[in-house]
Amino acid sequence: xxxxxxxxxxxxxxxxxxxxxxxxxxxxxxxxxxxxxxxxxxxxxxxxxxxxxxxxxxxxxxxxxxxxxxxxxxxxxxxxxxxxxxxxxxxxxxxxxxxxxxxxxxxxxxxxxxxxxxxxxxxxxxxxxxxxxxxxxxxxxxxxxxxxxxxxxxxxxxxxxxxxxxxxxxxxxxxxxxxxxxxxxxxxxxxxxxxxxxxxxxxxxxxxxxxxxxxxxxxxxxxxxxxxxxxxxxxxxxxxxxxxxxxxxxxxxxxxxxxxxxxxxxxxxxxxxxxxxxxxxxxxxxxxxxxxxxxxxxxxxxxxxxxxxxxxxxxxxxxxxxxxxxxxxxxxxxxxxxxxxxxxxxxxxxxxxxxxxxxxxxxxxxxxxxxxxxxxxxxxxxxxxxxxxxxxxxxxxxxxxxxxxxxxxxxxxxxxxxx
Amino acid sequence: xxxxxxxxxxxxxxxxxxxxxxxxxxxxxxxxxxxxxxxxxxxxxxxxxxxxxxxxxxxxxxxxxxxxxxxxxxxxxxxxxxxxxxxxxxxxxxxxxxxxxxxxxxxxxxxxxxxxxxxxxxxxxxxxxxxxxxxxxxxxxxxxxxxxxxxxxxxxxxxxxxxxxxxxxxxxxxxxxxxxxxxxxxxxxxxxxxxxxxxxxxxxxxxxxxxxxxxxxxxxxxxxxxxxxxxxxxxxxxxxxxxxxxxxxxxxxxxxxxxxxxxxxxxxxxxxxxxxxxxxxxxxxxxxxxxxxxxxxxxxxxxxxxxxxxxxxxxxxxxxxxxxxxxxxxxxxxxxxxxxxxxxxxxxxxxxxxxxxxxxxxxxx
Numbered sequence: 001x002x003x004x005x006x007x008x009x010x011x012x013x014x015x016x017x018x019x020x021x022x023x024x025x026x027x028x029x030x031x032x033x034x035x036x037x038x039x040x041x042x043x044x045x046x047x048x049x050x051x052x053x054x055x056x057x058x059x060x061x062x063x064x065x066x067x068x069x070x071x072x073x074x075x076x077x078x079x080x081x082x083x084x085x086x087x088x089x090x091x092x093x094x095x096x097x098x099x100x101x102x103x104x105x106x107x108x109x110x111x112x113x114x115x116x117x118x119x120x121x122x123x124x125x126x127x128x129x130x131x132x133x134x135x136x137x138x139x140x141x142x143x144x145x146x147x148x149x150x151x152x153x154x155x156x157x158x159x160x161x162x163x164x165x166x167x168x169x170x171x172x173x174x175x176x177x178x179x180x181x182x183x184x185x186x187x188x189x190x191x192x193x194x195x196x197x198x199x200x201x202x203x204x205x206x207x208x209x210x211x212x213x214x215x216x217x218x219x220x221x222x223x224x225x226x227x228x229x230x231x232x233x234x235x236x237x238x239x240x241x242x243x244x245x246x247x248x249x250x251x252x253x254x255x256x257x258x259x260x261x262x263x264x265x266x267x268x269x270x271x272x273x274x275x276x277x278x279x280x281x282x283x284x285x286x287x288x289x290x291x292x293x294x295x296x297x298x299x300x301x302x303x304x305x306x307x308x309x310x311x312x313x314x315x316x317x318x319x320x321x322x323x324x325x326x327x328x329x330x331x332x333x334x335x336x337x338x339x340x341x342x343x344x345x346x347x348x349x350x351x352x353x354x355x356x357x358x359x360x361x362x363x364x365x366x367x368x369x370x371x372x373x374x375x376x377x378x379x380x381x382x383x384x385x386x387x388x389x390x391x392x393x394x395x396x397x398x399x400x401x402x403x404x405x406x407x408x409x410x411x412x413x414x415x416x417x418x419x
Numbered sequence: 420x421x422x423x424x425x426x427x428x429x430x431x432x433x434x435x436x437x438x439x440x441x442x443x444x445x446x447x448x449x450x451x452x453x454x455x456x457x458x459x460x461x462x463x464x465x466x467x468x469x470x471x472x473x474x475x476x477x478x479x480x481x482x483x484x485x486x487x488x489x490x491x492x493x494x495x496x497x498x499x500x501x502x503x504x505x506x507x508x509x510x511x512x513x514x515x516x517x518x519x520x521x522x523x524x525x526x527x528x529x530x531x532x533x534x535x536x537x538x539x540x541x542x543x544x545x546x547x548x549x550x551x552x553x554x555x556x557x558x559x560x561x562x563x564x565x566x567x568x569x570x571x572x573x574x575x576x577x578x579x580x581x582x583x584x585x586x587x588x589x590x591x592x593x594x595x596x597x598x599x600x601x602x603x604x605x606x607x608x609x610x611x612x613x614x615x616x617x618x619x620x621x622x623x624x625x626x627x628x629x630x631x632x633x634x635x636x637x638x639x640x641x642x643x644x645x646x647x648x649x650x651x652x653x654x655x656x657x658x659x660x661x662x663x664x665x666x667x668x669x670x671x672x673x674x675x676x677x678x679x680x681x682x683x684x685x686x687x688x689x690x691x692x693x694x695x696x697x698x699x700x701x702x703x704x705x706x707x708x709x710x711x712x713x714x715x716x717x718x719x720x721x722x723x724x725x726x727x728x729x730x731x732x733x734x735x736x737x738x739x740x741x742x743x744x745x746x747x748x749x750x751x752x753x754x755x756x757x758x759x760x761x762x763x764x765x766x767x768x769x770x771x772x773x774x775x776x777x778x779x780x781x782x783x784x
Contacts, residue, residue, distance in 0.1 A: 089726040093467040110729055114466035114477055249585040249710070253565035315468075382728055383495050390587075390711040411495045 044318035046076040046325060049091070049098035051084030051308075053275065053342060060341035068328045074321050076100075092116050095315060099322050103145055103311030105136045109379035111311065112139040113419060118312040119144045120323050127330065128349045136374030137309045145309035146326050147347035149335060151274040152368030153205055153303045155295070159288045161186055161268040173295040176209070176235055183244035186268035190252070194239070195267030197258045198247035199389040201375070202271055204304050206232035208373050209297025214385075214412065215376055222416060225402075225409040228299065233392075233401035235297070240396040250396045263287055273306060274343045274365050293364045305372035307347070345369065380415035387411060461485055461735035467725070485736035493613055496724075496733060501614040503715040507696060509623040510716070514634045515691040522639045522687065523680075526646030527672070541647070548640035555637055556704035560584075563629050583629050587711035589621025590628065624713035630701050638694065642687045649683035650676075685756050689749050696745050717741045 048065055052058040058080045065076040081087040084102060091097035103111060111117045121143025133147040155173070162171075165185045173179035183193030196202040200214075207213060212228030215221065223229070239245035246267075248255040255261035258270035263284030270276075271294065280289060294303050310326045312319060328334060335346035336354060345355050345366055356366045376385060388411075391404040459471065462485065466477040474480070489500045529540050547555060562568050563583040570580030595604075607617035623631060653676070661675045677684070699718040702708065708715035708723075717737050725734030 086726045089467060089729065092729075093731075095468075114468055114729055116468050249582070254582040254585050380728065383499065383724075387495055387499070387712075390709070393587075393711060414494050 039319055040317045041320075044074045044099075044321040046074060046100060046316075046318055046322060047079060047098040048076055048325075049079045049081050049084065049087065049101040051102050051104075052080040053278070057338075057342040060338055064329055064334055064337070065325070068325050071328075072321070072324060074318075074325075076325060091313075092315075097313040097315055099313055099316040099318055100325060101311050101313070102148065102308040105305075105307045105309070105377055106375045106382065106385070108137055108139050108144055108309070108377040109419065110382065112142075112144050113379040115314055116311075117144050118314045118316065118319055118322075120312055120319070120326075121145065123323055124327075127327075129347050130349060130352065130369050132305060132369065132372050132374060133307055133347050136305065136307055136377060139377060145311045146330050148308045148310050148330065149338060149344035149347050150305050150307040150369065150372075151344050152305050152365050152372045153202070153271050153273050154291050154293060154364040154368060156262055156270050156272055156276065157290045157292065158262065158265070158268050159290050161191065161265075162290070165268075172292055175295050176297055179295045180239055180242070180244065183239060183269065184242060187244045190266055192246045192251055192261075192267050193244040194269045194271070195246050195248055195251055195255065195258055195261040196271045198249050198393040200385060200392060201304060201306070202258065203233070203236060203392055203395070204373075205271060205294055205302055206236050206297065208232070208302030208304065209294070209299060210235070210302075211297070211299030213373060214408065215378065215416075219376075219378055220416070222409050222412040224412055225405045229405055230402055231298065233395065233405070237395055237401060245396075247393060247396055249393060274345060274362065277343050277362070291362065291364045293367050301371050303368040303372045305368065305374045307374060378416060379419040381412065384408065384411045384415050457735050458739065460731055461739050463732050465731040467729050467731050471731075481732065485732045486740070488733065489736060489740065490612060497613055499712065499715065499720060500717065500737060501612050502618070502712050503717045503720045505614065505619055505621070506623070506627060506713060507698070507716045510627060510631060510634075510698065511692065511695040513623065513631050514638075514695045515688060517631075517635045518638050518642060518691055519684070519687050521635060522642035523646050523677075523684075525639060525643040526650055527676075529643070530647055530650045541643075544643055545640040547637045550637075552637060552700045553704055556633065556701050559629060559633050560705060581625050584626050584706055585710050586625035587713045589624050589713070591620055591622030594622070595620075621713075624710070626706065626710055627714050630698070630705060630714060633701055633705075634695065634698065638691070642691070645687055646680065646683055649680050653679050681756065685753070688752060688756075692748050692752065693745055696741055696748075 048061065050058070050061055052061070058078065062078045065078050069075050079098065085104075085107070088097065088101060097116070103117070108117075112119065119142045121138070124143065124146055127146070129147050130150070133150055134143055137144050137147055157172070165188070167182060167185060171178070171182055173182050179194070186193035200207075204213075207229045210228045210232040212223065212226045212230075212232055214224050214229075216223050236245060248258050248261055251261055251266050253266075255264065255266065257272075258267065259272050259276045259279050261267035262270040262272070262276075263279060265287070280287060293301065296302070310329060312322045312326070316322055330347065332346060332348060332351040332354065335348070335351050336358070339345060339355060339359070345362075346352055352366055352369055356363050359366075388404065388408040391399065391407065395401065395404075456471070462480060462482060463471060463478050464481050464485075465471045469475060469477045471478045488494070488496055490497065525544050528534065529537055529544065534540070563570075565582055569583070573580040604617070607615065607620060609616045611619060657675060657679070658671070661671050666674070697718050698716050699722065702714055702716050702719040703722075706714055708719060718741065721734045721737040721741070723734075724737065725731045728734075
């Protein structure tokens with residue numbers, strides 16, 4: 001028994017040692033970085049972290065960064081993240097985030113609220129960014145970062161099926177009634193007239209077209225349970241009951257996204273964004289496509305916008321150089337070079353005009369820039385929108401749209417109250 | 420006590436501490452300190468970009484708020500967490516018994532003396548366990564895709580296979596449906612922690628079944644090895660004695676082999692419970708909680724809450740709740756599998772008598 005007794009002295013020693021360990025591990029907070037670091041001058045080594053769609057995008061950004069490095073005397077290293085959100089979170093928590101990174105519009109509030117972003121919008125005076133994009137990246141009345149580029153949703157039509165169903169250019173839907181008629185005519189056998197992705201980032205166009213949206217224009221109150229939103233979802237449900245509209249997960253066989261259903265010929269029409277160009281040329285080269293603006297709803301035209309901005313980390317020690325790099329990357333010529341390489345549209349009004357003349361076949365996407373709605377950018381909305389998405393996916397199985405909007409309203413109100 | 424003890428044993432204690440110090444420092448730095456730090460984080464509203472111990476608006480101490488919010492506060496955090504607990508409950512309920520039974524069966528087979536190519540089978544069964552779970556998950560994505568091999572096979576026998584990864588219907592719901600219980604019947608209206616009883620009773624979703632299948636398939640090999648090692652340790656004499664007594668193979672398995680395997684069984688079930696409650700990588704690869712959150716697990720939700728929602732406090736709280744669940748389950752299982760399960764009255768009387776007799780013989784100490 002004697003050897004098993006721990007004498008008080010030894011116990012205190014151990015406790016003291018452990019305590020010292022705890023203190024040395026936490027003290028100073030060296031691993032976490034404290035207040036904003038001092039800004040360094042002179043040639044800088046910048047790190048750019050991007051969530052790339054593929055080699056063409058990575059190489060285009062690398063080329064641009066190299067050109068800027070040569071011109072400015074700094075160096076910029078491009079890292080293509082395999083999971084951007086996670087790697088950024090890790091960078092912020094570890095105190096060594098990349099200087100410059102793609103910041104998704106949906107995450108602006110999350111990032112800005114906790115002070116991860118260096119808001120440099122006031123240094124971008126004179127840049128004529130599309131007003132809807134400026135709104136998307138504004139949090140608490142401050143433009144947080146420069147819009148990198150954007151994409152919008154448009155209606156894609158399989159022209160072979162269109163002709164086979166006896167439809168002509170005059171039948172291209174201008175409103176919901178036209179969409180319904182065309183979709184019904186195109187639905188035949190295994191083909192569904194219109195197949196769209198099963199989340200709010202596709203179905204949301206119906207909410208916009210009937211004049212509704214998740215939050216009010218100033219982003220301060222929830223408007224999810226409005227009559228307009230309900231009308232939008234009811235329109236979708238009506239077409240689903242008729243069988244002319246399906247979510248990608250409800251087709252047989254189910255598709256990974258609207259573009260897959262369209263490319264594999266189980267959908268005659270789909271609602272997708274600029275990125276579908278890549279899939280059409282690479283994966284489904286035989287499909288003949290016409291891209292038109294989305295039909296207008298009772299409240300006029302409506303589409304959704306998707307965008308990233310060039311976020312600059314608050315903890316970066318090279319803010320001035322990073323802003324300079326952003327200015328270079330968002331110049332019209334550079335943005336058009338990106339458009340050429342991997343498809344998105346320039347974020348400025350002038351760039352947009354030049355895009356339209358350069359790519360007339362994508363004019364429908366560019367037109368959406370004038371009236372598109374960006375995603376909800378408030379903090380804490382990521383899980384709220386995800387929860388609504390999983391409810392929305394059951395719309396075709398007879399779920400009650402009013403109940404799902406009420407739940408969205410409730411969850412969103414809680415998120416706004418917390419944020 | 421005032422006088423310091425000297426002599427040959429005097430400094431043993433200090434020497435002991437010195438010898439164990441390296442191990443204790445390593446354990447401290449890499450185990451106890453991180454756990455203590457995580458426990459602290461779970462009681463703050465840390466946003467992940469300042470020193471979590473520095474206070475301030477981004478790291479305020481909030482007490483047990485993160486914990487209570489997950490159980491008592493009506494909202495998205497609670498409903499997501501409760502759904503993940505429900506999902507994982509069914510996952511554990513199916514995976515642990517299945518993997519234990521399967522691995523025991525395989526171990527018994529490859530332990531058979533008359534089996535040919537024993538080492539081939541041992542290697543083959545162990546293979547899934549040594550392969551990266553990410554690689555296996557990816558293979559399963561292809562196998563169970565809508566036009567994949569599994570649905571192809573089902574088609575051959577005339578079954579139209581489900582859309583495995585996008586089917587959020589629960590198995591128990593489907594089963595109730597056979598008896599005409601439609602959506603949300605009257606008897607399942609109550610709520611537990613804000614989640615309707617009907618949702619708690621959903622059973623694993625079709626998508627979760629794929630992950631269950633995957634988990635059983637990959638872990639069986641490891642546990643088979645553990646059973647195999649235990650089987651080879653069993654005394655041959657007992658087996659032979661049982662055979663002389665004329666037991667049937669089934670009786671031998673049930674009354675002789677399995678009771679002797681109890682320590683191994685305990686190990687396998689404990690490791691199974693720990694591993695299944697912490698399932699993460701398969702979820703990460705195979706849909707990140709979709710469809711409709713039916714493959715969401717607490718481990719993945721904790722990661723998501725921390726890294727993408729920047730709510731590190733809430734994420735850490737989830738991790739500690741899962742830790743508690745595992746501890747409680749392991750403790751309960753230990754109680755259930757204890758060596759002498761509350762001996763009967765007669766048993767105890769006999770033992771007491773024997774003890775008294777033995778004491779009487781040698782006299783009190």
